[in-house]
Amino acid sequence: MKYKRWYGIGLLLLLGYANTIAQPSRGKGTHQYVINVSDAVSEIQPTMYGIFFEDINFAADGGLYAEMIKNRSFEFADPLMGWEQPKSDRFSMNESSGFASAIKQGKEASNARFLRVTVKADTGYTLTNPGFRGMGVHEGVRYDLSLMARQQEGSSKLRIALVDSLGKSLGETTVTPSGKEWKEYTASFTATDTEMKARLQIQFEGKGVMDIDMVSLFPANTWKNRPKGMRADLVQLLDDLDPGFLRFPGGCIVEGRTLAQRYQWKKTVGDIEDRELLINRWNTEFSHRPTPDYFQSFGLGFFEYFQLAEDMGAEPLPILSCGIACQFNTGELVPMPELDPYVNDALDLIEFANGSTDSPWGKVRADMGHPEPFNMKYIGIGNEQWGPEYIKRYKVFESAIKSRYPEMIIVSGSGPFPDGEMFEYGMQELKKLDAEIIDEHYYRNPEWFLENADRYDSYDRNGPKIFAGEYAAQSVAIASPDNKNNWNCALAEAAFMTGLERNAEVVHLTSYAPLFAHADGWQWTPDLIWFNNLEAYATPNYYVQKLFSTNPGTHVLPLTENDEPVIGAKGLYASAVKDVENGQLIIKMVNATATAQTVDLSVEGLSRLDREGKLTVLKSNGLEQVNSFESPENISPEEKNIKISGKQLNVQLEPYSLSVLKVGAKELIQ
Incomplete structure (x- = not known):
């Protein structure tokens, strides 16, 4: 069953209800949750929480890539754009x-x-x-x-x-x-x-x-002090997420408005001065934010993406063109008899990432300073393509990749929407092909995220695994310039993420999108991290992501109330995991209502818990509240230690909050 948030008149009922449940003690209004530690539902993949990068909002040139000169080699369409004469x-x-x-x-x-x-x-x-x-x-x-x-x-x-x-x-x-x-x-x-x-x-x-x-x-103070490297403060925010994977280079940027303008990875490696510049596909996409000076120098290219993933201990996940330009633009198709160069790009990329230094593309990697392979395990074919033409092309890629690299895990796509005819067709056809991982995207309002926290409860456990590759709650509407990274959106995403985590048997990768936005150069909102030329701040959405990604656990545990999972009843959402490497029990709880609620957690399957745990709370009294350059930590996590008696945990969930409770239990260590 799906539950909607209570607003307006419903708030009066909640306020009355609060009089019976606000006290942090067991009683009539207290929720009784049960966690069975000995009955793990499934393992959680190391890739569960990751990062999606796309060069939108000046995320690369002018952002992550620390080059300060625009049009440094005079290759823009207007060769003197960015340069001023008297x-x-x-x-x-x-x-x-x-x-x-x-x-x-x-x-x-x-x-x-x-x-x-x-x-x-x-x-x-x-x-x-x-x-x-x-x-x-x-x-x-x-x-x-x-x-x-x-x-x-x-x-x-x-x-x-x-x-x-x-x-x-x-x-x-x-x-x-x-x-x-x-x-x-x-x-x-x-x-x-x-x-x-x-x-x-x-x-x-x-x-x-x-x-x-x-x-x-x-x-000089780039990330790891690499000459001509990346902006250190922005990479640090990414590294602090402890990501399981890095998806690159996008996104719609993979596809291009036309096939000639698609992202071609081979043009982004080798000597920087020899990398072929390309107009950014977001250059004139939106009339509300035209950016005619938005180009890609590819100083941040595929080698640098692989290196960044390695720096962060994340799995590299490149996405390649499947021979279809963006279907929201031209939808240009390469004829099937002419698909070979696109397929060869995929095969050569695997060689570039993993091949020996004796191989042609492995030698290119080595000549760039990395003789050791990057050990790439995943490759994505297409971004948000849909329809029969995508399926036809995907089959060709899959056959070619698997025949040469059977161990490579291929990520396919279900289109740009989480439902509808295009989505249903794609999912149906990809299931027939025994696709390994299907990428799903959701840009919807906060209510959708709350109502779909049970989205994966009914997915086939023996079917394709899911990559929640792009998602973000939209405060106004998709692609609206008025979208905000407010607490309303972040809280709804947190509730949805408890459902992702609860279904880790099916969901193997997740990532918020887009990642970066320049305060003076953005095209799309909302975005996870905002920056200007001097500083950056993390949004409430970022802190939600961080609380999940830095507390992933290793196994999902059943958490129930009255033998049912906690999916919206009384505005509460919850998931539980255990970490057998560190001997910890981790519970994530979202209170999406305007009143405090009290939860008693009974832990079964353990003889004892540590006497002290840590409770981290992310909250705001105002759903429209945001972080900003002036108040970067307006909404940010607060930690406190809590005392524990026996195996009973009592927690008061504050209004409009995400709470992460972490408790040690040495007997969990395996």
Whole structure:
């Protein structure tokens, strides 16, 4: 049975009911829960809680990828987009200090352009780059500059500085290129102040003609201090989730608006300067947030995704195009006789991830600095495709992959919605094919999540396993720019997740989506983590995810009231697990009502529990409450120790709360 949240008039009834249940003692209004530790329902997969990454909302360039220069190699459709010349020069170039022109050389698809700068006056000539909605600069942090340059005529020196909106220098250095051959020049400097929206200023001093390319600036304090790496504070938030898997690179971004604009992993590996830039498919998707300057440099490519997964101890889960462009856009199909290159991309990716250094793609991985295999176990074919054309193509991929790599686990997709004709067709056909894992997506209102906490109770235990690959409660509507990461949505997701956990026999992977959003560059809401150029904050939804992902347990336990699972009765939702590695009992409970409720937990199958446990509570009195840059921990977990007597646990569930109770029991250790 499904239960709806009580609002409005129902709230008056709840308030009256609270008078009988609010006291933390056994009595008439107390809920009596029973947990049987000796009767484990199923094992919980290490991949149960993971991360979905997609380059939407400036999540990669301008976000996780710490490059500060936009259009560093002048490869955008407008080669000078992101670069600013003095306005007077634009209209009187021949009489001004100089001018810059993008030069296209050859027919190479990658890095085909460079910038030729003609300096005509002794006073010099200046170019500026504002980065991705500005550049975040931290006082005391070292910044590393690199660029390719050659001097064609005369002699010029480059004075390079980070400046604030008033032109004040925040740190600077000089570079003096020489010779007519391309050379890489590097320099470093330390910022003298903090600035949210700095810009890079390049002043050319001395008459002459100079060519520049691959102008790059990174903070030195990247994740694991890797040169030209990832933004450390954002990766830390991901690592703190202790994810079981990392799904990449998306999402709809896998498909592309057209097949020519699809994500092609082979173009994202190897030397950074040789990676072919691509317009981001979210570039002009939404009229409410057009982003014509949204491109993908692929400095964050497949090698970096695999490396990030390895850093976090997560299973890598790449998703590849199946030969169908986004069906919400063109739905362009590659003809079946021409599908081989797409299939070969999948086979070659497995070789890139797992192959020996003697194999062609294994050697590419090794040459990038990782001779050891990444030990990839999962691969996804298609993202949100639906209909007979997807099934036809999936069959070809499955046959080819399994014939060469029978141990590889293939993830298929059920389309963009959790119900309806498209969903039913996909599930039916994939079941016929004995699909291993089917990806389901849900972007619905909070009430849907509450009502569907029992969604997987009736799924076939012998059928395909489920990947809840993209989900997020929408406070307004799907793709609405007014969606908020409020407590109402996060609490509903928590209730739904108790159902995912309770059905871990069927549900093997889960992930919230989307992951990141730049405060000044987003297209889609809601999102798990918000950031600007200097800082980031975790949403209430993030803390819900973290409480589940850092307390996963190893086995699901039956938790019942009156021999029934707790799925919405009186607005309560609950799940229980045991951790046989650490000897712990973990209970997650959601109170989706406006009044406190008391629960007595009786534990069967154990002789004793530790005398003290830990209770973590995530709550808010207002369902519309959110976190923000100004109040990043407005809704955040609170921990306290609780005393335990015997095997009876008494917990008061606060209004609108998620509570995680963790109790030690040494005899659980196996």
